[in-house]
Amino acid sequence: TFPPLYMFKPSQSGNSIYYRSPLHEAASQGRLLALHTLLNQGYPANIVTIDHVTPLHEACLSGHVACVRALINAGANVNAATIDGVTPLFNSCAAGSSVCVELLLQNGANPRTTHAHHPSALHEACKRGSRECVESLLSRGVDPDYEVPHLGSALYISCLHKHCGCSQVLLHRGANVNRGRGEDTPLHAAVANDSAEQISLLLDFGADINRRDSNNLRPVELAPPGGKAQHLLRAHNVSPRSLCELCRIHIRNLLGRSRLKFLQQLPLPSLLTQYLEHT
Structure with a gap:
Protein backbone atom coordinates (compact mmCIF):
# COMPACT_ATOMS: atom_id res chain seq x y z
CA THR A 1 0.00 0.00 0.00
CA PRO A 111 13.25 21.42 -28.29
CA ARG A 112 15.11 24.70 -27.80
CA THR A 113 16.84 25.75 -24.60
CA THR A 114 14.99 28.74 -23.15
CA HIS A 115 17.98 30.28 -21.34
CA ALA A 116 21.64 30.46 -22.35
CA HIS A 117 22.81 29.04 -19.03
CA HIS A 118 20.25 26.23 -18.82
CA PRO A 119 21.27 22.68 -19.75
CA SER A 120 20.99 22.00 -23.49
CA ALA A 121 19.30 18.80 -24.66
CA LEU A 122 21.31 18.90 -27.90
CA HIS A 123 24.62 19.14 -26.05
CA GLU A 124 23.61 16.30 -23.74
CA ALA A 125 22.69 14.08 -26.69
CA CYS A 126 26.08 14.83 -28.28
CA LYS A 127 27.87 14.14 -25.01
CA ARG A 128 26.13 10.76 -24.66
CA GLY A 129 26.62 9.87 -28.32
CA SER A 130 22.93 9.48 -29.14
CA ARG A 131 22.79 10.09 -32.88
CA GLU A 132 19.05 9.40 -33.00
CA CYS A 133 18.33 12.01 -30.32
CA VAL A 134 20.45 14.56 -32.19
CA GLU A 135 18.54 13.84 -35.42
CA SER A 136 15.18 14.24 -33.65
CA LEU A 137 16.14 17.59 -32.13
CA LEU A 138 17.58 19.00 -35.36
CA SER A 139 14.51 17.88 -37.33
CA ARG A 140 12.42 20.03 -34.94
CA GLY A 141 14.39 23.16 -35.73
CA VAL A 142 17.13 23.18 -33.11
CA ASP A 143 20.11 25.25 -34.28
CA PRO A 144 23.04 22.88 -34.99
CA ASP A 145 25.37 25.77 -34.11
CA TYR A 146 23.73 26.49 -30.74
CA GLU A 147 26.38 27.32 -28.15
CA VAL A 148 26.34 27.05 -24.37
CA PRO A 149 28.75 29.66 -22.92
CA HIS A 150 30.85 27.30 -20.81
CA LEU A 151 30.58 24.29 -23.15
CA GLY A 152 30.83 25.71 -26.64
CA SER A 153 29.05 24.31 -29.69
CA ALA A 154 27.33 20.94 -29.93
CA LEU A 155 29.90 19.88 -32.53
CA TYR A 156 32.71 20.71 -30.13
CA ILE A 157 31.08 18.52 -27.46
CA SER A 158 30.64 15.56 -29.83
CA CYS A 159 34.31 15.84 -30.86
CA LEU A 160 35.42 16.20 -27.25
CA HIS A 161 33.62 12.96 -26.35
CA LYS A 162 34.60 11.14 -29.57
CA HIS A 163 31.10 10.60 -30.95
CA CYS A 164 31.66 10.71 -34.69
CA GLY A 165 28.07 9.77 -35.52
CA CYS A 166 26.74 12.88 -33.79
CA SER A 167 29.38 15.04 -35.49
CA GLN A 168 28.34 13.65 -38.85
CA VAL A 169 24.67 14.51 -38.29
CA LEU A 170 25.53 18.05 -37.16
CA LEU A 171 27.81 18.69 -40.13
CA HIS A 172 25.31 17.32 -42.64
CA ARG A 173 22.76 19.74 -41.14
CA GLY A 174 25.11 22.65 -41.74
CA ALA A 175 26.94 23.10 -38.44
CA ASN A 176 29.94 25.42 -38.68
CA VAL A 177 32.95 23.09 -38.77
CA ASN A 178 35.20 25.69 -37.11
CA ARG A 179 32.87 26.79 -34.30
CA GLY A 180 33.95 25.32 -30.98
CA ARG A 181 34.49 26.79 -27.53
CA GLY A 182 36.06 30.22 -27.64
CA GLU A 183 39.21 29.94 -29.74
CA ASP A 184 39.29 26.14 -29.48
CA THR A 185 37.82 24.49 -32.58
CA PRO A 186 36.24 21.03 -32.93
CA LEU A 187 39.43 20.00 -34.76
CA HIS A 188 41.51 20.91 -31.71
CA ALA A 189 39.29 18.63 -29.59
CA ALA A 190 39.45 15.76 -32.09
CA VAL A 191 43.23 16.04 -32.44
CA ALA A 192 43.77 16.10 -28.67
CA ASN A 193 41.85 12.79 -28.55
CA ASP A 194 43.88 11.40 -31.49
CA SER A 195 40.55 10.52 -33.10
CA ALA A 196 41.37 9.76 -36.74
CA GLU A 197 37.74 9.24 -37.76
CA GLN A 198 36.66 12.59 -36.33
CA ILE A 199 39.63 14.39 -37.86
CA SER A 200 38.97 12.95 -41.32
CA LEU A 201 35.31 13.97 -41.07
CA LEU A 202 36.13 17.53 -40.00
CA LEU A 203 38.76 17.94 -42.73
CA ASP A 204 36.27 16.64 -45.28
CA PHE A 205 33.88 19.44 -44.29
CA GLY A 206 36.57 22.10 -44.57
CA ALA A 207 38.04 22.43 -41.06
CA ASP A 208 40.81 25.04 -40.85
CA ILE A 209 44.05 23.31 -39.81
CA ASN A 210 45.73 26.64 -39.12
CA ARG A 211 43.30 27.99 -36.51
CA ARG A 212 44.97 28.68 -33.18
CA ASP A 213 43.39 27.82 -29.83
CA SER A 214 43.34 29.81 -26.58
CA ASN A 215 46.98 28.81 -26.04
CA ASN A 216 47.95 29.98 -29.54
CA LEU A 217 48.47 26.40 -30.73
CA ARG A 218 47.48 24.93 -34.08
CA PRO A 219 45.79 21.49 -34.09
CA VAL A 220 48.97 19.76 -35.30
CA GLU A 221 50.81 21.10 -32.25
CA LEU A 222 48.33 19.28 -29.99
CA ALA A 223 48.68 15.95 -31.77
CA PRO A 224 50.29 13.10 -29.80
CA PRO A 225 53.74 12.47 -31.34
CA GLY A 226 53.67 9.64 -33.84
CA GLY A 227 49.89 9.26 -33.57
CA LYS A 228 47.21 9.03 -36.25
CA ALA A 229 46.23 12.67 -35.79
CA GLN A 230 49.73 13.93 -36.47
CA HIS A 231 50.02 11.76 -39.58
CA LEU A 232 46.64 12.91 -40.96
CA LEU A 233 47.29 16.60 -40.39
CA ARG A 234 50.77 16.51 -41.90
CA ALA A 235 49.50 14.63 -44.95
CA HIS A 236 46.64 17.11 -45.33
CA ASN A 237 49.01 20.06 -45.01
CA VAL A 238 51.22 18.96 -47.92
CA SER A 239 48.33 17.82 -50.15
CA PRO A 240 46.34 20.70 -51.67
CA ARG A 241 42.58 20.24 -51.72
CA SER A 242 41.06 19.18 -55.02
CA LEU A 243 38.97 21.67 -56.96
CA CYS A 244 35.93 19.43 -56.39
CA GLU A 245 36.34 19.63 -52.62
CA LEU A 246 36.82 23.40 -52.65
CA CYS A 247 33.75 23.86 -54.85
CA ARG A 248 31.63 21.66 -52.58
CA ILE A 249 32.61 23.65 -49.50
CA HIS A 250 31.96 26.94 -51.31
CA ILE A 251 28.56 25.84 -52.69
CA ARG A 252 27.39 24.61 -49.28
CA ASN A 253 28.49 27.89 -47.71
CA LEU A 254 26.66 29.89 -50.40
CA LEU A 255 23.47 27.90 -49.90
CA GLY A 256 23.57 28.41 -46.16
CA ARG A 257 22.42 26.03 -43.46
CA SER A 258 18.69 26.67 -43.84
CA ARG A 259 18.69 25.80 -47.56
CA LEU A 260 20.84 22.66 -47.56
CA LYS A 261 17.66 20.59 -47.34
CA PHE A 262 16.70 21.84 -50.83
CA LEU A 263 19.75 20.33 -52.54
CA GLN A 264 17.61 17.44 -53.77
CA GLN A 265 15.36 19.89 -55.61
CA LEU A 266 18.15 21.40 -57.70
CA PRO A 267 18.29 20.27 -61.38
CA LEU A 268 21.56 18.41 -60.88
CA PRO A 269 22.69 14.86 -61.66
CA SER A 270 22.09 12.57 -58.67
CA LEU A 271 25.81 11.84 -58.29
CA LEU A 272 26.56 15.56 -57.97
CA THR A 273 23.73 16.04 -55.48
CA GLN A 274 25.06 13.18 -53.37
CA TYR A 275 28.55 14.67 -53.49
CA LEU A 276 27.27 18.03 -52.28
CA GLU A 277 25.36 16.28 -49.50
CA HIS A 278 28.40 14.24 -48.41
CA THR A 279 26.40 11.03 -48.92
Whole structure:
Protein backbone atom coordinates (compact mmCIF):
# COMPACT_ATOMS: atom_id res chain seq x y z
CA THR A 1 0.00 0.00 0.00
CA PHE A 2 1.04 3.59 -0.58
CA PRO A 3 0.95 6.41 1.97
CA PRO A 4 -1.99 8.77 1.49
CA LEU A 5 -1.33 11.99 -0.38
CA TYR A 6 -2.05 14.20 2.66
CA MET A 7 1.14 12.90 4.30
CA PHE A 8 3.21 14.90 1.80
CA LYS A 9 3.64 18.50 2.84
CA PRO A 10 2.39 20.85 0.08
CA SER A 11 3.71 24.28 -0.75
CA GLN A 12 1.44 27.26 -1.39
CA SER A 13 0.98 26.04 -4.96
CA GLY A 14 -0.43 22.81 -3.58
CA ASN A 15 1.74 20.64 -5.79
CA SER A 16 5.21 20.72 -4.21
CA ILE A 17 6.61 18.22 -1.76
CA TYR A 18 9.87 18.23 0.11
CA TYR A 19 10.96 14.68 -0.68
CA ARG A 20 10.31 12.10 -3.35
CA SER A 21 6.78 10.75 -3.52
CA PRO A 22 5.80 7.16 -4.32
CA LEU A 23 4.86 8.47 -7.77
CA HIS A 24 8.46 9.59 -8.31
CA GLU A 25 9.70 6.16 -7.24
CA ALA A 26 7.28 4.30 -9.50
CA ALA A 27 8.24 6.47 -12.48
CA SER A 28 11.96 6.05 -11.78
CA GLN A 29 11.69 2.27 -11.49
CA GLY A 30 9.37 1.83 -14.47
CA ARG A 31 6.57 0.32 -12.38
CA LEU A 32 3.67 1.11 -14.69
CA LEU A 33 0.93 -0.63 -12.67
CA ALA A 34 1.96 1.18 -9.48
CA LEU A 35 2.08 4.44 -11.43
CA HIS A 36 -1.49 4.00 -12.65
CA THR A 37 -2.64 3.06 -9.15
CA LEU A 38 -1.10 6.18 -7.62
CA LEU A 39 -2.56 8.45 -10.29
CA ASN A 40 -5.98 6.90 -9.71
CA GLN A 41 -5.55 7.52 -5.96
CA GLY A 42 -5.21 11.23 -6.66
CA TYR A 43 -1.47 11.82 -6.85
CA PRO A 44 -0.98 14.80 -9.22
CA ALA A 45 1.01 14.01 -12.35
CA ASN A 46 2.93 17.26 -11.77
CA ILE A 47 3.82 16.67 -8.11
CA VAL A 48 7.33 18.02 -7.53
CA THR A 49 10.16 17.77 -5.04
CA ILE A 50 11.76 20.81 -3.45
CA ASP A 51 14.12 20.86 -6.46
CA HIS A 52 11.08 20.85 -8.79
CA VAL A 53 11.78 17.33 -10.07
CA THR A 54 8.60 15.78 -11.46
CA PRO A 55 7.75 12.10 -11.97
CA LEU A 56 8.11 12.75 -15.71
CA HIS A 57 11.73 13.83 -15.13
CA GLU A 58 12.33 10.52 -13.35
CA ALA A 59 10.68 8.38 -16.01
CA CYS A 60 12.63 10.10 -18.79
CA LEU A 61 15.95 9.81 -16.97
CA SER A 62 15.44 6.06 -16.73
CA GLY A 63 14.08 5.76 -20.27
CA HIS A 64 10.77 4.19 -19.22
CA VAL A 65 8.66 4.92 -22.30
CA ALA A 66 5.40 3.41 -20.99
CA CYS A 67 5.60 5.50 -17.81
CA VAL A 68 6.40 8.62 -19.82
CA ARG A 69 3.33 8.02 -21.98
CA ALA A 70 1.11 7.38 -18.95
CA LEU A 71 2.25 10.56 -17.20
CA ILE A 72 1.74 12.66 -20.33
CA ASN A 73 -1.76 11.21 -20.74
CA ALA A 74 -2.41 12.15 -17.10
CA GLY A 75 -1.51 15.78 -17.81
CA ALA A 76 2.19 15.93 -16.92
CA ASN A 77 3.91 19.14 -18.04
CA VAL A 78 6.37 18.14 -20.77
CA ASN A 79 8.24 21.43 -20.34
CA ALA A 80 8.58 21.31 -16.55
CA ALA A 81 12.01 22.51 -15.42
CA THR A 82 13.92 21.80 -12.23
CA ILE A 83 15.57 24.61 -10.28
CA ASP A 84 18.64 23.95 -12.45
CA GLY A 85 16.68 24.26 -15.69
CA VAL A 86 16.68 20.52 -16.46
CA THR A 87 13.70 19.40 -18.53
CA PRO A 88 12.27 15.93 -19.25
CA LEU A 89 13.67 16.31 -22.78
CA PHE A 90 17.17 16.85 -21.39
CA ASN A 91 16.80 13.75 -19.20
CA SER A 92 15.64 11.69 -22.18
CA CYS A 93 18.78 12.73 -24.06
CA ALA A 94 20.88 11.89 -21.01
CA ALA A 95 19.34 8.41 -21.07
CA GLY A 96 19.89 8.16 -24.83
CA SER A 97 16.21 7.33 -25.32
CA SER A 98 15.21 8.58 -28.76
CA VAL A 99 11.74 7.07 -28.25
CA CYS A 100 11.17 9.22 -25.16
CA VAL A 101 12.54 12.24 -27.03
CA GLU A 102 10.10 11.71 -29.90
CA LEU A 103 7.20 11.14 -27.50
CA LEU A 104 7.92 14.41 -25.68
CA LEU A 105 8.33 16.37 -28.92
CA GLN A 106 5.08 14.99 -30.29
CA ASN A 107 3.33 16.23 -27.15
CA GLY A 108 4.61 19.79 -27.24
CA ALA A 109 8.04 19.70 -25.62
CA ASN A 110 10.12 22.74 -26.54
CA PRO A 111 13.25 21.42 -28.29
CA ARG A 112 15.11 24.70 -27.80
CA THR A 113 16.84 25.75 -24.60
CA THR A 114 14.99 28.74 -23.15
CA HIS A 115 17.98 30.28 -21.34
CA ALA A 116 21.64 30.46 -22.35
CA HIS A 117 22.81 29.04 -19.03
CA HIS A 118 20.25 26.23 -18.82
CA PRO A 119 21.27 22.68 -19.75
CA SER A 120 20.99 22.00 -23.49
CA ALA A 121 19.30 18.80 -24.66
CA LEU A 122 21.31 18.90 -27.90
CA HIS A 123 24.62 19.14 -26.05
CA GLU A 124 23.61 16.30 -23.74
CA ALA A 125 22.69 14.08 -26.69
CA CYS A 126 26.08 14.83 -28.28
CA LYS A 127 27.87 14.14 -25.01
CA ARG A 128 26.13 10.76 -24.66
CA GLY A 129 26.62 9.87 -28.32
CA SER A 130 22.93 9.48 -29.14
CA ARG A 131 22.79 10.09 -32.88
CA GLU A 132 19.05 9.40 -33.00
CA CYS A 133 18.33 12.01 -30.32
CA VAL A 134 20.45 14.56 -32.19
CA GLU A 135 18.54 13.84 -35.42
CA SER A 136 15.18 14.24 -33.65
CA LEU A 137 16.14 17.59 -32.13
CA LEU A 138 17.58 19.00 -35.36
CA SER A 139 14.51 17.88 -37.33
CA ARG A 140 12.42 20.03 -34.94
CA GLY A 141 14.39 23.16 -35.73
CA VAL A 142 17.13 23.18 -33.11
CA ASP A 143 20.11 25.25 -34.28
CA PRO A 144 23.04 22.88 -34.99
CA ASP A 145 25.37 25.77 -34.11
CA TYR A 146 23.73 26.49 -30.74
CA GLU A 147 26.38 27.32 -28.15
CA VAL A 148 26.34 27.05 -24.37
CA PRO A 149 28.75 29.66 -22.92
CA HIS A 150 30.85 27.30 -20.81
CA LEU A 151 30.58 24.29 -23.15
CA GLY A 152 30.83 25.71 -26.64
CA SER A 153 29.05 24.31 -29.69
CA ALA A 154 27.33 20.94 -29.93
CA LEU A 155 29.90 19.88 -32.53
CA TYR A 156 32.71 20.71 -30.13
CA ILE A 157 31.08 18.52 -27.46
CA SER A 158 30.64 15.56 -29.83
CA CYS A 159 34.31 15.84 -30.86
CA LEU A 160 35.42 16.20 -27.25
CA HIS A 161 33.62 12.96 -26.35
CA LYS A 162 34.60 11.14 -29.57
CA HIS A 163 31.10 10.60 -30.95
CA CYS A 164 31.66 10.71 -34.69
CA GLY A 165 28.07 9.77 -35.52
CA CYS A 166 26.74 12.88 -33.79
CA SER A 167 29.38 15.04 -35.49
CA GLN A 168 28.34 13.65 -38.85
CA VAL A 169 24.67 14.51 -38.29
CA LEU A 170 25.53 18.05 -37.16
CA LEU A 171 27.81 18.69 -40.13
CA HIS A 172 25.31 17.32 -42.64
CA ARG A 173 22.76 19.74 -41.14
CA GLY A 174 25.11 22.65 -41.74
CA ALA A 175 26.94 23.10 -38.44
CA ASN A 176 29.94 25.42 -38.68
CA VAL A 177 32.95 23.09 -38.77
CA ASN A 178 35.20 25.69 -37.11
CA ARG A 179 32.87 26.79 -34.30
CA GLY A 180 33.95 25.32 -30.98
CA ARG A 181 34.49 26.79 -27.53
CA GLY A 182 36.06 30.22 -27.64
CA GLU A 183 39.21 29.94 -29.74
CA ASP A 184 39.29 26.14 -29.48
CA THR A 185 37.82 24.49 -32.58
CA PRO A 186 36.24 21.03 -32.93
CA LEU A 187 39.43 20.00 -34.76
CA HIS A 188 41.51 20.91 -31.71
CA ALA A 189 39.29 18.63 -29.59
CA ALA A 190 39.45 15.76 -32.09
CA VAL A 191 43.23 16.04 -32.44
CA ALA A 192 43.77 16.10 -28.67
CA ASN A 193 41.85 12.79 -28.55
CA ASP A 194 43.88 11.40 -31.49
CA SER A 195 40.55 10.52 -33.10
CA ALA A 196 41.37 9.76 -36.74
CA GLU A 197 37.74 9.24 -37.76
CA GLN A 198 36.66 12.59 -36.33
CA ILE A 199 39.63 14.39 -37.86
CA SER A 200 38.97 12.95 -41.32
CA LEU A 201 35.31 13.97 -41.07
CA LEU A 202 36.13 17.53 -40.00
CA LEU A 203 38.76 17.94 -42.73
CA ASP A 204 36.27 16.64 -45.28
CA PHE A 205 33.88 19.44 -44.29
CA GLY A 206 36.57 22.10 -44.57
CA ALA A 207 38.04 22.43 -41.06
CA ASP A 208 40.81 25.04 -40.85
CA ILE A 209 44.05 23.31 -39.81
CA ASN A 210 45.73 26.64 -39.12
CA ARG A 211 43.30 27.99 -36.51
CA ARG A 212 44.97 28.68 -33.18
CA ASP A 213 43.39 27.82 -29.83
CA SER A 214 43.34 29.81 -26.58
CA ASN A 215 46.98 28.81 -26.04
CA ASN A 216 47.95 29.98 -29.54
CA LEU A 217 48.47 26.40 -30.73
CA ARG A 218 47.48 24.93 -34.08
CA PRO A 219 45.79 21.49 -34.09
CA VAL A 220 48.97 19.76 -35.30
CA GLU A 221 50.81 21.10 -32.25
CA LEU A 222 48.33 19.28 -29.99
CA ALA A 223 48.68 15.95 -31.77
CA PRO A 224 50.29 13.10 -29.80
CA PRO A 225 53.74 12.47 -31.34
CA GLY A 226 53.67 9.64 -33.84
CA GLY A 227 49.89 9.26 -33.57
CA LYS A 228 47.21 9.03 -36.25
CA ALA A 229 46.23 12.67 -35.79
CA GLN A 230 49.73 13.93 -36.47
CA HIS A 231 50.02 11.76 -39.58
CA LEU A 232 46.64 12.91 -40.96
CA LEU A 233 47.29 16.60 -40.39
CA ARG A 234 50.77 16.51 -41.90
CA ALA A 235 49.50 14.63 -44.95
CA HIS A 236 46.64 17.11 -45.33
CA ASN A 237 49.01 20.06 -45.01
CA VAL A 238 51.22 18.96 -47.92
CA SER A 239 48.33 17.82 -50.15
CA PRO A 240 46.34 20.70 -51.67
CA ARG A 241 42.58 20.24 -51.72
CA SER A 242 41.06 19.18 -55.02
CA LEU A 243 38.97 21.67 -56.96
CA CYS A 244 35.93 19.43 -56.39
CA GLU A 245 36.34 19.63 -52.62
CA LEU A 246 36.82 23.40 -52.65
CA CYS A 247 33.75 23.86 -54.85
CA ARG A 248 31.63 21.66 -52.58
CA ILE A 249 32.61 23.65 -49.50
CA HIS A 250 31.96 26.94 -51.31
CA ILE A 251 28.56 25.84 -52.69
CA ARG A 252 27.39 24.61 -49.28
CA ASN A 253 28.49 27.89 -47.71
CA LEU A 254 26.66 29.89 -50.40
CA LEU A 255 23.47 27.90 -49.90
CA GLY A 256 23.57 28.41 -46.16
CA ARG A 257 22.42 26.03 -43.46
CA SER A 258 18.69 26.67 -43.84
CA ARG A 259 18.69 25.80 -47.56
CA LEU A 260 20.84 22.66 -47.56
CA LYS A 261 17.66 20.59 -47.34
CA PHE A 262 16.70 21.84 -50.83
CA LEU A 263 19.75 20.33 -52.54
CA GLN A 264 17.61 17.44 -53.77
CA GLN A 265 15.36 19.89 -55.61
CA LEU A 266 18.15 21.40 -57.70
CA PRO A 267 18.29 20.27 -61.38
CA LEU A 268 21.56 18.41 -60.88
CA PRO A 269 22.69 14.86 -61.66
CA SER A 270 22.09 12.57 -58.67
CA LEU A 271 25.81 11.84 -58.29
CA LEU A 272 26.56 15.56 -57.97
CA THR A 273 23.73 16.04 -55.48
CA GLN A 274 25.06 13.18 -53.37
CA TYR A 275 28.55 14.67 -53.49
CA LEU A 276 27.27 18.03 -52.28
CA GLU A 277 25.36 16.28 -49.50
CA HIS A 278 28.40 14.24 -48.41
CA THR A 279 26.40 11.03 -48.92
